[in-house]
Amino acid sequence: MTKRTADQIYDSVLNRIVDGDLRPGDSLGEQSLAAAFGLSRxxxxxxxxxxxxEGLTERGPRRTFVVRRMGQAELHDLFEALGELEALMARLAALRMTEIERHALREIVSDSERPGIDYEQANARFHEALQLGAHNGMLSNLLADLKNRTMPWRGAQFRARADRVTSSQTEHRAILKAVLARDGDQxxxxxxxxxxxxxRVIAELIGT
Known part of the structure; x- marks a missing residue:
């Protein structure tokens, strides 16, 4: 067994969680995954x-791994922490982004409003551009960890609520406007x- 092999399995399962192929509560059988990869368990x-x-899986019945479920209170705390850190990164990006980075952010927002766009990917690109534009490696590492913990739910909001895409696009434009104006507070x-x-949307989904 090599570390690279374990990393490949990790990447595959993580991508399926992020893409929504695996949902909270779904079983992750070691034997079936091992057979799929042609590896040992x-x-x-x-x-x-x-x-x-990383908070994405947990032990379920019979000690098997399942995609982790979260209650509203725990998820609220997680998103509150994520929101504060994302807001700080947006502030820093507004003050520190280069002109090239600002232009790229404008293009990302424009592209995300094209018909037929994969908005989950466009949304991820927008937030990643701000994360990089903040030019703080330590904060970026902290944010990456929180992003991993919230990925399944962040994508779910767009799949479950079509109107969330429209409102998110409007919110991205407001953030872009502030960044281009170099207004960190805004x-x-x-x-x-x-x-x-x-x-708020995710809380509604969990409550249904």
Whole structure:
């Protein structure tokens, strides 16, 4: 077994969670995954444990791994932390982005409004551009961890609520306007509002 092999399994399962192919509560059988990859169960177990350490999987019935479920209170706390950090990154990006980065952010927002666009990917690109534009590696690492923990739910809001795409696009334009104006306070405020709106939709989905 090599670390690279466990990483490949990790990446595959993570991508399926992010894409929505695996939903909270779905079983992740070690034996079936091992058979799918043509490997022993050891690297599979290592990959699933890594996902558990990141808060994406947990032990379910009979000690098998499942995609982790979250209650509203726990998810609220997670998104509150994420929202504050995203808002800080937006503030820093407004102050620190280069002209090339600002132009790229404008293009991302424009592209995300084209008909037929994969908005989940466009949304991820927007937030990643701000994360990189903040030019703070330590904060970026912290944000990446929180993003991993919330990925399944962040994507679900767009699949379950078509109107959320439209409102998210409007919120992105407001954040972009603040960043282009180099207004850190407004970028911070708009991003907090954006993340709060996402949390409200996700809370509704969990409650249904």
């Amino acid at each position: 050891t690297p599979v177990r290592e990959a699933l444990q890594r996902l558990a350490n 970028a911070h405020l708009q991003m907090r509002d954006h993340m709060a709106a996402s949390m």
